[in-house]
Structure formats: structure tokens, C-alpha cells
Amino acid sequence: MDSKVRVRFAPSPTGGLHIGGVRTVLFNYLFAKHHGGEFILRIEDTDQSRFVAGAEQYILDTLNWCGMVPDESPVHHGAYGPYRQSERKHLYKQYADQLIEQGHAYYAFDTAADLEAKRNQIPNFQYSRAHRMEMKNSITLSENEVSDLLKSNTPYVIRIKMPEQENLTFHDLIRGEVSFDTSTVDDKVLLKADGMPTYHLAVVVDDHLMKITHAFRGEEWLPSAPVHILLWKYLFGLDKMPKWAHLPLILKPEGHGKLSKRDGERLGFPVFAMDWMDPNTKEQTIGFKERGFLPEALINLLALLGWNDGTDKEIFSIEELISQFSLERVHKGGAKFDYEKAKWFNQEWIKKTDDATLATLVKPFFDDAQIEVHEPSYLVKVIGLVKDRCHLLTDFITQSSFFFQAPSQIDTAALLPKWDDKKQAFFTALILEYQTMLSKGEAITQASELELHFKNLAATHEIKPGDLMLPLRVMLVGGKFGPGVFDIIQSIELEDAQKRIDHSLKLLSNK
RNA sequence: GGAGCGUUCGACUAAGGGUUAGGUCACCUCCCUUUCACGGAGGUAAUACGGGUUCGAAUCCCGUACGCUCUACCA
Numbered sequence: 001m002d003s004k005v006r007v008r009f010a011p012s013p014t015g016g017l018h019i020g021g022v023r024t025v026l027f028n029y030l031f032a033k034h035h036g037g038e039f040i041l042r043i044e045d046t047d048q049s050r051f052v053a054g055a056e057q058y059i060l061d062t063l064n065w066c067g068m069v070p071d072e073s074p075v076h077h078g079a080y081g082p083y084r085q086s087e088r089k090h091l092y093k094q095y096a097d098q099l100i101e102q103g104h105a106y107y108a109f110d111t112a113a114d115l116e117a118k119r120n121q122i123p124n125f126q127y128s129r130a131h132r133m134e135m136k137n138s139i140t141l142s143e144n145e146v147s148d149l150l151k152s153n154t155p156y157v158i159r160i161k162m163p164e165q166e167n168l169t170f171h172d173l174i175r176g177e178v179s180f181d182t183s184t185v186d187d188k189v190l191l192k193a194d195g196m197p198t199y200h201l202a203v204v205v206d207d208h209l210m211k212i213t214h215a216f217r218g219e220e221w222l223p224s225a226p227v228h229i230l231l232w233k234y235l236f237g238l239d240k241m242p243k244w245a246h247l248p249l250i251l252k253p254e255g256h257g258k259l260s261k262r263d264g265e266r267l268g269f270p271v272f273a274m275d276w277m278d279p280n281t282k283e284q285t286i287g288f289k290e291r292g293f294l295p296e297a298l299i300n301l302l303a304l305l306g307w308n309d310g311t312d313k314e315i316f317s318i319e320e321l322i323s324q325f326s327l328e329r330v331h332k333g334g335a336k337f338d339y340e341k342a343k344w345f346n347q348e349w350i351k352k353t354d355d356a357t358l359a360t361l362v363k364p365f366f367d368d369a370q371i372e373v374h375e376p377s378y379l380v381k382v383i384g385l386v387k388d389r390c391h392l393l394t395d396f397i398t399q400s401s402f403f404f405q406a407p408s409q410i411d412t413a414a415l416l417p418k419w420d421d422k423k424q425a426f427f428t429a430l431i432l433e434y435q436t437m438l439s440k441g442e443a444i445t446q447a448s449e450l451e452l453h454f455k456n457l458a459a460t461h462e463i464k465p466g467d468l469m470l471p472l473r474v475m476l477v478g479g480k481f482g483p484g485v486f487d488i489i490q491s492i493e494l495e496d497a498q499k500r501i502d503h504s505l506k507l508l509s510n511k
Numbered sequence: 512g513g514a515g516c517g518u519u520c521g522a523c524u525a526a527g528g529g530u531u532a533g534g535u536c537a538c539c540u541c542c543c544u545u546u547c548a549c550g551g552a553g554g555u556a557a558u559a560c561g562g563g564u565u566c567g568a569a570u571c572c573c574g575u576a577c578g579c580u581c582u583a584c585c586a
Contacts, residue, residue, distance in 0.1 A: 115584090124513070178516080181514080188583095191584085198583090198585085219515095219517090219579085221586090258579080304524085305523070306524095308525075311525085311534095314534085332517060332518095334517075335524090338521095340537055341523065342536095343536090344537090389548040481547040482547065484544090
């Protein structure tokens, strides 16, 4: 490697960060760290009309949560700032002017209405070689007319003048040789009437100024790559241009097309990394974080959507990803998002995470659900008991709330068909024995002893223990789920168990 | 319409001239579990289509179909 690898993620702060964006960050980050390079966050806020307050902070928060902290950014500083394009506005015009002087760009004075009319008049109108001579610009106007317009402060944009029939070929790190005929690309606007650059100019100028060595972005940018290649050629030289890689898209689970926020709402899964509330519409969008995903799982599943290490290995830590990642193994085709598989990744990461760490992560969800945890070590113990049956951190609530409070609903309907006086008598005797033990201070505290005691009593009553296990479970947890019943009694302790059985007995005898 | 890119089980993918086309998720069966899971053992299921090249093609070439992206003073 001749120079230090420098990559950038360059989002516009227009809303929540879509997992497609997170994966673009991830591939940038993995590549940079794999090569011992730097990862830069640059905010592309050149469109004031689309600016959304809080979106930049949200992006930073997301990167932070994911553990992909930029080396340089608007808040991490660095030698190549500022890192917001709006603060770099003054830098761009000179390059646009340079292009005009070189004859590679021109002024265009057409109004929005002019363009609108032209588009209505000509199907598939393109501001390009075919039609630029019919428009109001510095190619069709005389020098005097142009300077008069400029002097009178007539609004204008600067457009690139796409060359005629030039074959442009560049090497994409993922796709190999990609070529375009320049005459099929229109004369893109480079500098807008408000003096701000468009993406096309800004990305080239900033990548150059920030010494970016590798530029990765979504596949949707491929068709405008020729514009950027040309700009590099005119402004800084092709030998200075970063290596490009256009990443495959993340697609809808069913049907086709790019995954969108709407798909998540429609199909019931998150698309944004974290919760996002649009400050203008007040619309809330759920995130992977709040849905109960571990950042390690999100990273893992995103990495495997379009990349693999060539083996059957699927569970990777970020460190493993950094050491194994290579662009050569990134796919060309898009990948459909599958929420079931996403949950499987999370489950695997829950199993990998130790109980104490899980406890601190689960605690906020318990707080939200208003489940009081008096003893942190008790939560850790409970987590150990139920973690195998949780796909999401939120599952811990349904899987373990009964360890902290009596169930609010008892599924008596599941018991009633097989309920009889013998069982009623057995459970009545059981709570009586529990009460006796408690009053004597001889309460059993081992799950195995509880089981033995239970079975002995069943034998006395001449009932198969198997016929009693399900009723006992439902009485304790409210339904047909949860870990071993005697582990539960052991955890909630005899007094509480006795109360729950008593309560259920009353419900059953009232039916 | 134009341009570019893509296409292996339902989904994510492995195999890059020679494999009974492998793995994972999902689904189904069985075992374990006196619940639900976890775990274990099996099963269903794919090279878009048509031509070449070759002893041999998922793999190389050509064509077709289909899909996607872009085609804004948005990124």
C-alpha cells in the first residue's frame, strides 16, 4: 500500500439511518481497519431544503452504538475539516470556475419553469448534447449576453459539458471493468443557483481534499460514476482518483426493489438502526436497538448480507470481520433482507453474551415495562435461566416477568378440561405443606428437593406427577411456557409459589 | 424509452471447467424435554431460458427473458 488507506461515509442528514447505510459504513470501516487506515464521516448537507434537525447527531449516535467510531468527523476533528459540506461552501466555486475556463462546464440560466416546460414538451428530455443547444446557457448565448446576465445577478447553475461519444472505462473493485458512453449521460448540474455544489462536484472535490484513497458507495451511484470520473480527470488527474467500489443493495424481503422504511412498517420489522422521530412530522420509526437487537448481531447480519469469508462460518465478531474482510468476496448482486434470519443472528449473539452483560442491557427494557428489579444478581440468575429461549432482548420480558411479579393472567382455559376434585385436593394439600414448612422455618430451597417432595405428595394422592406438572406451571407463570417449574419455585421462593397456587385454585373453583 | 448492473433451494450463500451442487435461516419429521425453547438426527427444496466452445459447463462465449438502479438546481 503506497499511502495510508482513507475511506469516508458521506450521508445526508435527512432522517434515520437505514440498514443499507449502516452496511455501507460497515464495509468502509472494515476495509479501513483491515488495512490499518482511517475512517472519516463527512456530512453531505448541501441541500438545505432537505436538512433535518437532529439527523447528524442521530448518525453519530448510531455509529457509536455500532462500535464504528470515525477517526475524523464534525465532532472528532482531524486535519481535513470542516467535515460538513455546508461549512465548505466557499471551497467549491473555484473548481466549477476552473471547469468553465477549461471548457468542460458552462453556465445555464434556464429557470425551473423553463426546464419543466421542456420536459413536458419532449418525452425523456435530457439536458445533454441532444438538447443543450435549445437552452439558455453560455454555449448558446453570446459572450456579451452571458456577462450581462451574470452582472445583473441572474440566477444560474453550472453544468458539466459531457463530451461526445467518449468511452469511459474504470475499474470497480467489486464489479471489475465498467464502461459508459459519455454521450448517454446528461449535463449534470455541478453548482446550484444558491452557490452550493451538488453531490457530483462535492464528492469529487472533498474526496480529493480529504485525501480519500477508496470510495465505497451504494450501487445506485453507478450510473453517475462517469460524471465523477470525468471531474477527476479534469480537476485533479485520474492517477489521484480513489479506487471505487459500488456496493450491492439490500432488497425487500418479498418482491423486488430497494428495502425501504415503508417495508419495515408494512412487514413489521425495523429498517433503521435506532429509533428515529422525524422532528417535522413527529412520525416515530422503530430501530433495531429498541427492538432488542445487540449491535454485534446487527453488524454480523449486515456483514453477511453480500459478503462471506468463503467458509461455512456465519458468526463473526467485529474483530474477526476486520481481519477476514476483503472486497473481492463482496457480491455483485443485491440481497433480500430476511427478518427471521436477522433474529437468528441476534439469538446467537444473546447466547454468546454473558449473563451479567445481558442483565445491564435488558434492564432498560424492564424499566420501560415497569417491572421492578430489586436485586441485580437475581436478574442475572433469571437471565441465565431463560436466555436460550430469547431471540430479542425484548423477549426477556415475556419470558421472565413472572420471576418478578405474579402473572396478571392465568390461562385457566388450558387446565379446565382436565381439572377435577383429585387435583384440587392435591394442590390444596401442597400449599398446606408449603405453609407448614414456612411457619416452621424449614422451607426447601433446592429445585431437586422441591421436585422430590412434589412427586412424593403426588404418590400419596395416587396421581401421576405428569398430570400435575402442567397445572403447576400454568399456576406459576400464567401459561404453557418458561423454564423448569422447580427452578421457578426455587427462584421465586416457597411463599410466593404458595400464594400463586392458592390464587389459581380460587380461580379454578369459581369456574 | 435510454444507460448501467445483476440472476444457484422460499431467503442468505458455497462451489470459478470434473462434487450424489455443500452450509445456514425458514418449513416438515423424529429424539431429548412431564411446558415453551435450546440441543441432536433426518427430510423437502436450486444452477432463469436457448444456443455454442469442450471428452466434460452452475462455472467460459453469444443471444433471449426477467429483475434492479439511475435517468432532479436529492443524495
